[in-house]
Amino acid sequence: MRITAIKSHVLQYDLDEELGYSQQYYAKRTAHLVEVETDEGITGWGECFGGGAVAFANKTIVERVIAPLVVGMDPRDREVIWHKVYNLLRDHGQKGMPIQALSGVDIALWDIAGKACDCPVYQLMGGAFRERIPVYGYGMMLQRKNDLARRFAEESVKIRDAGFGAMKMKIGLGPKADIELVEAVRDAIGDDTGLMVDANHAYTTREAVSLGRALEKLDVAWFEEPVAPEDRQGYRDLCEALDLNIAGGEAEFTRWGFRDLVGGRCVDILQPEVCGLGGITEYLKVLALAQAHFVPVVNHVWGSAVAVGTNLHLLAALPDFPGGAHPVQPMLEYDTTPNRFREELLQEPLRISEQVKASGGSVALPTKAGLGVDPDPDFIRHFEVN
Template sequence: MKVIGIRGFLVGFAPRPALGNAATFIRRREVLLVQLVGEDGTTGWGEAFNAPAAAAALIRTRMAPLVLGQQADAMGRVYNAMLGTLGYDRRGAGMMAISAIDMALHDLAARARGISVARMLGGALRDRMLAYASGPFIAEGPDPYGAYPAQVDALLSRGFRAIKPRVGVAPRADGDVMRAMRRQVGPDTALMVDINQGYTVGAALASLRHMEEADLLWVEEPLQPEDLGGYQAVAAAARCAIAGGEALASLAGFRDFLVARTFSVLQPDMAVCGGFTGFRRILALADAFDVPAMPHVFGSLVNAHAALQMGALIGARRGGGPAPYPFIEVDVTPNPLLTLLGPVEPGADGCIAVPDAPGLGFELAPERLAPFVTDHWEITP
């Protein structure tokens, strides 16, 4: 099936309250959703994260001619053609644009065959994945962690068996809140933390020391994403796994961090690193270094469904916690772009089902996006 149209939807909303992490307070969340249209009317969805407006400009000016008229299942040829447009931009908006197109091509090709993306790519290894709650988030005001106990109780009542709060207010405060959280959840719930690139090496090491008693499964992004030497120092001193990779895009970037033995858990984001094709290349590299990988997810239902399909293809690894890796990240903040088709909740086993419906496993009419659209465009031959 040939691609005869590309539609772009810049969508966003203002979270209430603002979502705090160690680096900033998020007051506006935006993503680019791309819909490819096949010649029989079948469509496929993709997503670009972090730099959506720039990714949209690159799709419209550079990549659309490489996609229109191509067969949907020519993902490899299109991917390599798009890589050829990047020039110097191999870790930024260019890769995010490629991510959206590649994801949408996979969705479209699988829908055209009436099968899931996971089945198209060789067959799912699992039909359920352990869900971990991405939250709570730091609050503005004098008590940034004050609401965590009640929020964690709510997450436990929803069935989550793994929770990843944001920390990074100060090393001693991090230790206090995480030791208390460990007492609250007991020994069987996995706890991880995300520092969102907020610390220097010294502060990160101090925070890790204060949090040791919390028995963390991993500490995520304690430093700026390309601080290779800093990550080496932290990884060498840490008594738990160091996780990261969501802000890396190029295969070479992941290679450098793996060679340096910085990450014990790799977290490429499919809306950043090149969609299914990019993630699978990185996964092969991670396998060569015996490092488990799983998708980072913090956007709309499109990337969340893509991550489930990709997660179903990843071999099981015993990294600790209540189940083998890979886990699936679930944004537990009020996010209407994630819950457009209904809430995302784990089952009684703490897991989320991998859809077996065609493509990414959902049906989304563009009209559902209308309340969130700030820009919309369409390109045809």
């Protein structure tokens, strides 16, 4: 089997309402898909992390830098392909967009491997440790609205009533404003629903310590990306100063980037982003690092149904940690904000929301060969932009 072509598809449409996080607001929804074709008629799909203008930069890297290096190779040689691309790009990008671009290609190669073996990808990774995967709802993104606390409270109740047993909200407006937002959500959902907050590295360590102490009183389960990803010492200081879990890792790349983050005990919960850190091939190495240091993993998930479907396989194959008769199960992060690329992209939708509502908070494992995330060609043609 040989790779005959690699295509990059950037999809985009205008949102009805602007959404944001601590660093920016955006009015367009973007997804970047990678399609790898073979001479045996098997096609694989992957996704690259990064929206907006980043997606267009990554498209160029996929098609004009990576594709010429790997077309003609056997798609089953995933390690060989990964190291060939990384070694030739090492002088130009050990982190960031080149690795995001490589991630989408690598994920598509795993999809091809599963289809070639006629089995789900999690079986290629060693099998499933669970029959169902718990899901937490991600929503409550920042908006330039005067009544944001009321909006967050109302949205949080909708997420809870949709069947999610836990949820995550954005913060990053300043400690005082953040506390008011979290208080509004906690009052709305009550004490029995799990709550996490994501600051998208908005704070200094000193600010984050003070804010974290207030979040502890509101029974927040984890404080995500409180400081800049480069601030390793800040992360370590927060882990030592606070009782609530410090989470991070979505902005890190490759085993070498995660080596110091994990080895330095900089986070209580590691959040690898498979569509950005180097794909499934590299994710497995990062997972091994985390397990060797007894750091729990809750994958970061952001993007289209391709990213969601990919993470279903990763979470299915994630061992119970640390193991026992009643282990804590890994959760799937699921974006509940409006996203046509999540709900309408696939020929056979994942129906995550429907499953969560029917089951009370979990989803079944995929059963199709590969990743089971084949997009609708007509949908791609309609939303693709150059």
